[in-house]
Amino acid sequence: MDLAQCSLNSVTVKGAGFTEVADLAEQWGFGGVGLWRDVLDGVDLAGASARLRGSGLRVTSVCRGGMFPQPTAELRREAMADNRMAVDQAHALGADCLVLVCGAAHGDLAGARLQVHDGIAELEPYARQAGVRLAVEPMHPMMASSRSVITSLQEANDLIEAIDSDLVGIALDSYHVWWDAALQQQIARAGERLFSVQLADWVTPIQGELSSRGMPGEGCIDMTGFVADCRNAGYAGLVEVEILSDRWWAEAAPRAVHAAANGLAAV
Amino acid sequence: MDLAQCSLNSVTVKGAGFTEVADLAEQWGFGGVGLWRDVLDGVDLAGASARLRGSGLRVTSVCRGGMFPQPTAELRREAMADNRMAVDQAHALGADCLVLVCGAAHGDLAGARLQVHDGIAELEPYARQAGVRLAVEPMHPMMASSRSVITSLQEANDLIEAIDSDLVGIALDSYHVWWDAALQQQIARAGERLFSVQLADWVTPIQGELSSRGMPGEGCIDMTGFVADCRNAGYAGLVEVEILSDRWWAEAAPRAVHAAANGLAAV
Numbered sequence A, B: 001m002d003l004a005q006c007s008l009n010s011v012t013v014k015g016a017g018f019t020e021v022a023d024l025a026e027q028w029g030f031g032g033v034g035l036w037r038d039v040l041d042g043v044d045l046a047g048a049s050a051r052l053r054g055s056g057l058r059v060t061s062v063c064r065g066g067m068f069p070q071p072t073a074e075l076r077r078e079a080m081a082d083n084r085m086a087v088d089q090a091h092a093l094g095a096d097c098l099v100l101v102c103g104a105a106h107g108d109l110a111g112a113r114l115q116v117h118d119g120i121a122e123l124e125p126y127a128r129q130a131g132v133r134l135a136v137e138p139m140h141p142m143m144a145s146s147r148s149v150i151t152s153l154q155e156a157n158d159l160i161e162a163i164d165s166d167l168v169g170i171a172l173d174s175y176h177v178w179w180d181a182a183l184q185q186q187i188a189r190a191g192e193r194l195f196s197v198q199l200a201d202w203v204t205p206i207q208g209e210l211s212s213r214g215m216p217g218e219g220c221i222d223m224t225g226f227v228a229d230c231r232n233a234g235y236a237g238l239v240e241v242e243i244l245s246d247r248w249w250a251e252a253a254p255r256a257v258h259a260a261a262n263g264l265a266a267v
Helices: A018-028 A045-054 A073-093 A109-130 A153-163 A183-193 A223-233 A253-265 B018-028 B045-054 B073-093 B109-130 B153-163 B183-193 B223-233 B253-265
Strands: A006-009 A032-036 A058-066 A098-101 A134-136 A168-173 A194-199 A239-241 B006-009 B032-036 B058-066 B098-101 B134-136 B168-173 B194-199 B239-241
Touching: A006 A018, A006 A058, A006 A253, A018 A032, A018 A045, A018 A253, A045 A058, A045 A073, A058 A073, A058 A194, A073 A098, A073 A109, A109 A134, A109 A153, A134 A153, A153 A168, A153 A183, A168 A183, A183 A194, A183 A223, A194 A223, A239 A253, B006 B018, B006 B058, B006 B253, B018 B032, B018 B045, B018 B253, B045 B058, B045 B073, B058 B073, B058 B194, B073 B098, B073 B109, B109 B134, B109 B153, B134 B153, B153 B168, B153 B183, B168 B183, B183 B194, B183 B223, B194 B223, B239 B253
Parallel strands: A006 A032, A006 A239, A032 A058, A058 A098, A098 A134, A134 A168, A168 A194, A194 A239, B006 B032, B006 B239, B032 B058, B058 B098, B098 B134, B134 B168, B168 B194, B194 B239
Antiparallel strands: none
């Protein structure tokens, strides 16, 4: 892929601040950036947005909202307040979407899934007012107790169809869904509700379920086929590279971006 | 659960030989043992079978056959020869089933799934002659590149229904499937095709995708609900405790069995 069709997610160079992420994306010719909210702490969002626009960089995603299942009503209120702040940040940056990491469960999966549905339905009117699209990210089943009870694209499709809003769609990361026998069919089903497409590769052994990922090409996922399926379904946006990797985080940011660029070039 | 309704899988006390596994199961009052083939190396199977029968211990499973996807015809023949030997061992022990760990894929998942189907269909007549039941084990999606491309109970049910033999069913381990939104419905669908039910608990962080498991009660899985769903579907056999855990493997075997027994008692 041409890097102009790709976006650099800030977590790929965890530790780098907003300006460094923007500079690296510009130097390498990326078409955009995906921004985790940690790099927005203390940053003037109007200035940041102008900086990115000036370089022709889109904001393909802000990460994250979500974490809807909470044990008490007060914690649910706190989570919802944080979600509204995330919507505000995505609005200020003109992001393509706010990624929803829906939240985990210990034990009562069905109850947690209900709280996810209800939480998104509650957030939707606020997002609509701001013109921000919400992207449910189905996450790998190994994260069901730590990150999200939405563990497959089929489940995410069921969820967004139940909510039935043109502003609620899918963020699809190869890492989370590559194993699924129903993947192609479910990508076609998602169609234009694909708001974000992200790449990370599957490498083993898993050393911590969050940050054992590989650059595109380091693992076993058919990235070219995955991107083609998303394009065929109607996804016309940039493709993000989002690599949570203790191994790459130990390298200097420019080396990680170099590796990401090489990996994307081969897709 | 009463331990007489449970079976001790040998891998829970990895490193223990056949006799030690049988002795531990008998001392603690288990109703049976599940045997990985490493503990059968060099063991006289007729004598072993008599030893177990004499103690009233069933053999609930032999593990494993499978590994059907192979890159060459010769390797497929070798895998099939090994599978026939596994069938012979399960027959000699009068085991309730031979567990199939179906095999992994790097890249071509659809091709690997086809080889799994064809491999089981090829093995079935041999298993029929021996009167051995084959139990497809759906495995956690995090093992798709290392152990099995059959990553959900729905997929396993689709597979065994396509093969359509009363001797081809399911080995269901809580660890591999607990996250699945369709689990209850798919357990009911499997019904009397549930040939084996195993328990292991989900604990994080994952340190290696094979052997990070917990004793029942150490993690977040609703074991009581899982067993109840299997019983309601018609499973009448013993429930195995099969814990692959670097943490527990570092303990002496009697301590691991003690912990397993305590965990099962609370289910």
